Amino acid sequence: MAQAAKLCRPGVIAAYPITPQTHIVENLSQFIADGELDAKSVNVESEHSAASCVLGSQAAGVRSFTCSSSQGLILMSEVLFCIAGMRLPVMLVCANRALSAPINIWNDQQDSIAVRDAGWIQLYAENNQEAVDLIIASHKIAEDPKVMLPAMVCVDGFILTHGMEVVDIPEQKDVDEFLPPYNPPYKLDPKNPMSFGLLGTPDVYLETRYAIQKTLGDVLKMIPTVGKEYQDKFGRDSLRLIEEYKTDDAETILIAMGSVCGTIKDVVDSQRKQGKKVGLLKIVSYRPFPKQAIKKALDSAKNIGVIDKDISLGSDGALYSEVKSVISSDKKISGFIAGLGGRDIKAKTVEEIINLSEKEENSCRFIDLNKNILWEEFKTI
Amino acid sequence: MKKEHFQENCYVSGHTACAGCGQSMAVRIVMNTAGKDTIASNATGCLEVFSSKAPESAFGVPWIHSLFENSAAVASGVETALVHQGKKEGINVIAQAGDGGTADIGLQALSGMLERGHDVLFVCYDNEAYMNTGIQRSGSTPFSASTTTSPSGKHSTGNPRPKKPMVEICAAHHIPYSATSSIANPKDIEIKVKKALKIKGPKYLQIHVPCPLGWRSDPSQSIDVAKKAVETGLYPIVEYEYGKLTKSRKISSPKPVSEYLKLQGRFRHLLKDAKALAEVQQVADKNIEYYGLK
Ligand SMILES: Cc1ncc(C[n+]2csc(CCOP(=O)(O)OP(=O)(O)O)c2C)c(N)n1
Ligand code: SF4
Ligand SMILES: [Mg+2]
Numbered sequence: 228m229a230q231a232a233k234l235c236r237p238g239v240i241a242a243y244p245i246t247p248q249t250h251i252v253e254n255l256s257q258f259i260a261d262g263e264l265d266a267k268s269v270n271v272e273s274e275h276s277a278a279s280c281v282l283g284s285q286a287a288g289v290r291s292f293t294c295s296s297s298q299g300l301i302l303m304s305e306v307l308f309c310i311a312g313m314r315l316p317v318m319l320v321c322a323n324r325a326l327s328a329p330i331n332i333w334n335d336q337q338d339s340i341a342v343r344d345a346g347w348i349q350l351y352a353e354n355n356q357e358a359v360d361l362i363i364a365s366h367k368i369a370e371d372p373k374v375m376l377p378a379m380v381c382v383d384g385f386i387l388t389h390g391m392e393v394v395d396i397p398e399q400k401d402v403d404e405f406l407p408p409y410n411p412p413y414k415l416d417p418k419n420p421m422s423f424g425l426l427g428t429p430d431v432y433l434e435t436r437y438a439i440q441k442t443l444g445d446v447l448k449m450i451p452t453v454g455k456e457y458q459d460k461f462g463r464d465s466l467r468l469i470e471e472y473k474t475d476d477a478e479t480i481l482i483a484m485g486s487v488c489g490t491i492k493d494v495v496d497s498q499r500k501q502g503k504k505v506g507l508l509k510i511v512s513y514r515p516f517p518k519q520a521i522k523k524a525l526d527s528a529k530n531i532g533v534i535d536k537d538i539s540l541g542s543d544g545a546l547y548s549e550v551k552s553v554i555s556s557d558k559k560i561s562g563f564i565a566g567l568g569g570r571d572i573k574a575k576t577v578e579e580i581i582n583l584s585e586k587e588e589n590s591c592r593f594i595d596l597n598k599n600i601l602w603e604e605f606k607t608i
Numbered sequence: 609m610k611k612e613h614f615q616e617n618c619y620v621s622g623h624t625a626c627a628g629c630g631q632s633m634a635v636r637i638v639m640n641t642a643g644k645d646t647i648a649s650n651a652t653g654c655l656e657v658f659s660s661k662a663p664e665s666a667f668g669v670p671w672i673h674s675l676f677e678n679s680a681a682v683a684s685g686v687e688t689a690l691v692h693q694g695k696k697e698g699i700n701v702i703a704q705a706g707d708g709g710t711a712d713i714g715l716q717a718l719s720g721m722l723e724r725g726h727d728v729l730f731v732c733y734d735n736e737a738y739m740n741t742g743i744q745r746s747g748s749t750p751f752s753a754s755t756t757t758s759p760s761g762k763h764s765t766g767n768p769r770p771k772k773p774m775v776e777i778c779a780a781h782h783i784p785y786s787a788t789s790s791i792a793n794p795k796d797i798e799i800k801v802k803k804a805l806k807i808k809g810p811k812y813l814q815i816h817v818p819c820p821l822g823w824r825s826d827p828s829q830s831i832d833v834a835k836k837a838v839e840t841g842l843y844p845i846v847e848y849e850y851g852k853l854t855k856s857r858k859i860s861s862p863k864p865v866s867e868y869l870k871l872q873g874r875f876r877h878l879l880k881d882a883k884a885l886a887e888v889q890q891v892a893d894k895n896i897e898y899y900g901l902k
Binding site: 238239241266267269270271272273275276279280281282283284285286287288289291305306309313415416417419420421422423424425426427428431 | 644645646647649650656657660661662663664665667668669670671672673674675677678680681682683684685686688689690691692693699716717719720723724
């Protein structure tokens with residue numbers, strides 16, 4: 228991931244250590260120290276300042292990169308909304324990790340889901356190859372003068388950040404051809420003074436939100452186009468709205484984001500061998516949310532099971548709620564909360580979810596609960 | 609103010625500050641002294657609100673605001689970007705904040721900026737409370753001032769704590785320059801801004817700026833009120849270089865603090881209370897001794 232970020236030639240990097248993101252910023256610092264990357268790294272005193280620093284440097288006209296996780300991302304959240312509101316195409320890699328309390332360094336996706344409304348493009352990688360591709364490809368969309376919105380590439384903490392995989396790292400020359408130097412339509416420049424971050428009264432605020440919403444709608448259309456461009460150059464179609472895995476004739480379709488999709492694909496393959504018509508719909512672009520593409524992909528499905536590595540406590544999983552709002556009412560849809568705080572989602576777990584998806588509907592079912600450690604009054608669930 | 613402070617147009621009128629707002633006067637001097645080749649960041653607060661209502665802006669230099677506590681961090685990013693582009697030479701970066709955005713919620717980002725050595729001048733406009741949100745106490749509110757969250761009353765003589773010594777806290781980072789100034793003396797602000805901008809590295813300048821609304825003082829007397837703060841010893845005008853006190857504005861015959869306090873509603877409760885008044889006098893006496901003002 229550090230390699231991919233480096234290939235995009237950021238001029239300013241500001242990040243703050245947090246497990247499991249830390250080695251990304253460490254590696255970038257080493258690249259700079261070794262003269263392999265012509266950038267300035269700012270060793271800020273917090274994530275709030277990391278995000279504020281890249282807000283400032285991007286506004287001054289320099290491509291800027293940051294990365295974080297969990298508490299760090301949440302500490303940044305105030306600034307994240309500003310970065311999008313000020314239309315600054317900052318790049319952020321989120322190494323997805325659970326939120327305190329209790330403190331937990333392991334993977335789920337609650338952190339990035341909690342900031343989904345900030346106005347950022349949010350893409351989820353299934354594996355490290357996709358992470359590399361999405362980092363490079365999303366820059367192109369974010370920095371398009373018609374877009375000018377920040378992008379967050381989400382990679383499951385430990386599972387991907389500490390996983391060993393062979394990946395193809397593109398050549399610098401090819402990336403340079405694909406991604407032109409950052410040349411923003413506006414920046415802080417004494418030769419052409421502009422004010423950034425004005426007070427938006429009720430007369431103008433609504434329109435700023437409408438504009439971001441409109442742009443994210445355009446991004447929905449751009450993702451397949453730029454994805455194709457990336458594929459033509461680098462041979463991989465990692466940048467896409469969704470991936471439909473054996474969904475064509477599937478009666479039961481699971482929906483998920485990130486690394487768990489790899490496990491689900493294995494289960495789909497083995498169940499297909501036994502003649503079961505199952506498939507996977509992988510969401511790559513969570514923001515913007517590709518409603519039409521999802522609706523179409525679920526055409527054949529009778530049963531839908533949505534796996535959330537997050538929960539809107541007091542309601543349901545985030546992905547479940549959004550998918551449910553898109554599909555027609557004749558389909559059965561169930562939501563499953565799984566893998567929170569790093570609880571393993573094994574093939575067996577996925578099989579159970581498939582089975583449950585074919586039974587009665589359930590909006591928010593926790594998978595793999597250990598009833599022995601629950602409070603007495605909850606044990607009957 | 610002199611004509612020259614209006615000439616550069618780096619900060620122009622038409623903004624919505626209250627009449628007699630010391631902060632607005634000080635910003636004009638800072639910006640027009642710094643000149644066109646300046647990029648300014650701003651914390652949330654009165655200044656940001658009264659100067660930047662979309663689609664208008666009082667700033668004639670590139671200016672950026674995003675949040676309350678991050679002016680120093682945003683300026684750090686701007687400065688780093690200029691260095692990366694090889695454009696820092698000849699461009700001043702100035703971070704601005706109120707006393708709340710400096711001494712309280714913005715202290716961490718400010719300390720980080722100073723410690724990392726960014727070539728930025730941080731200017732704190734010290735009106736001694738959170739004015740934008742309605743005159744609540746800040747860490748920079750003076751001892752015994754009545755604010756909406758440190759009101760005077762039967763059981764209270766106002767703010768129970770002394771001002772946070774920000775100029776020393778910044779100086780303790782051993783930065784090249786940390787100083788106070790006051791709208792009482794516009795020329796002093798000009799000299800200090802010029803001096804600071806000639807120095808490479810992090811600089812801190814804190815300017816005492818009366819807020820007629822929050823201090824309940826006469827808007828036509830803002831400069832006089834600020835003068836009295838200096839002349840009583842309640843607002844020491846000092847300069848620190850690399851952590852050492854190098855200059856302090858002398859006041860040969862300090863005025864009694866009551867001359868300053870009586871001009872402001874926020875201290876009115878002290879005037880009838882000899883003991884409380886004596887305690888404020890002690891603050892001034894201590895300042896005079898500690899900073900060598902005599
Ligand atoms: C994180 C956050 N908390 C609180 C606020 C509300 N707020 C806006 S300005 C302000 C006070 C500003 O005080 P100061 O920095 O002294 O500037 P002044 O308005 O007095 O010039 C407060 C509390 C905010 N904008 N952001
Ligand atoms: S409230 Fe005070 S600081 Fe704010 S604009 Fe009015 S006088 Fe100036
Ligand atoms: Mg204030």
